Amino acid sequence: MEKKRKSLLTLFLTTLEISAFTFGGGYVIIPLMRRTFVGKLGWIDEGEMLDLTAIAQSAPGPIAVNAAILIGYRTGGIAGAAVSALGAVLPPLVIISIISAFYQAFRSNRYVSLAMTAMSAGVAAVVVDVVIAMAWDILKRKKLLPAVMMAVVFVLVGFLDVSVIAMMIAAAGAGYLSYIHGKRRGI
Amino acid sequence: MIYLSLLWSFMQIGLFSIGGGYAALPLIQHQAIDVNGWLTMQSFSDIMTISQMTPGPIAINAATFVGIQVAGIPGALVATFGCILPSSLIVTALAWVYYRFKGLDAVQSVISGLRPAVVAMIATAALSLISLAFFGSESYSGSVNTANVILFCLAFAVLRIWHPSPMIVMAGTGIAGLIWGII
Numbered sequence: 520m521e522k523k524r525k526s527l528l529t530l531f532l533t534t535l536e537i538s539a540f541t542f543g544g545g546y547v548i549i550p551l552m553r554r555t556f557v558g559k560l561g562w563i564d565e566g567e568m569l570d571l572t573a574i575a576q577s578a579p580g581p582i583a584v585n586a587a588i589l590i591g592y593r594t595g596g597i598a599g600a601a602v603s604a605l606g607a608v609l610p611p612l613v614i615i616s617i618i619s620a621f622y623q624a625f626r627s628n629r630y631v632s633l634a635m636t637a638m639s640a641g642v643a644a645v646v647v648d649v650v651i652a653m654a655w656d657i658l659k660r661k662k663l664l665p666a667v668m669m670a671v672v673f674v675l676v677g678f679l680d681v682s683v684i685a686m687m688i689a690a691a692g693a694g695y696l697s698y699i700h701g702k703r704r705g706i
Numbered sequence: 707m708i709y710l711s712l713l714w715s716f717m718q719i720g721l722f723s724i725g726g727g728y729a730a731l732p733l734i735q736h737q738a739i740d741v742n743g744w745l746t747m748q749s750f751s752d753i754m755t756i757s758q759m760t761p762g763p764i765a766i767n768a769a770t771f772v773g774i775q776v777a778g779i780p781g782a783l784v785a786t787f788g789c790i791l792p793s794s795l796i797v798t799a800l801a802w803v804y805y806r807f808k809g810l811d812a813v814q815s816v817i818s819g820l821r822p823a824v825v826a827m828i829a830t831a832a833l834s835l836i837s838l839a840f841f842g843s844e845s846y847s848g849s850v851n852t853a854n855v856i857l858f859c860l861a862f863a864v865l866r867i868w869h870p871s872p873m874i875v876m877a878g879t880g881i882a883g884l885i886w887g888i889i
Contacts, residue, residue: 637883
């Protein structure tokens, strides 16, 4: 019992630490988790970590939180999952709460406003860069259907105001149909 | 009731943002700006900016920010909880399926089928962010902020050529904006 409590505490502190010091989201956090839970603590083996990563990426929602929940569950059951989810969520929750509390006051400051306005150009560039990398990843496979789908969804959502949720459901349906179709043809 | 609508909105964001990180953008924009009017495009862009410079997933950052603005600390807790609730249930179910059937073929191929749609939707969010940066509004009209157009092109070129961390780009554009404004 004593040992279990200790490992829950370790689990909480470890996910808290990883979440608090990781900038850049899911793709950065998973290698860090591997280093800690596979390397330093030795709680999970390499193969299992690969499996957990695949599951975390297959589920919706933030990958970092998903991975924390899975690792918590494998090492400490339901309590472990709860504890590591809390550890993963707490740092952004606290940091953003503090920032939001001062947001109105900060935002009306002349210098903050100058910087934020310029940074809105920076953030737009970051997102465009991500979009181009992702789109290129799809286009370079030289398949017609995904390219057409990308263009059609862009027009529907961007210019004809089709709801993103409806679009996601339709796209998931299309993904499933093409999976069934591929399976039938024995690919 | 405000807590219920926060919970419900962020549950949808958590449930439908598939493919990590930026996939949450169009959903947050849809729920928080278009459907509920909790955010302006300006504050949405601010959250994105803050998210690039603080740790934590974009969706969690947005949940906390929107929750606080709309209903204080309890609002932040409810929105964050809503955001991770669907995924925590699904991730557990998927883990079970994975170990039972030794694979997630169907799920993974559905996700790869979704990917073009996700990219297209993030692209629409990117357009809104560009419009805000260039025109100060979402409507592609009004006077053009020349400084921001130049900064955008510079930042984009730097990102494409050297692939630095987004934080560097944010810091760079912020400092450039300050210097520009003061001079």
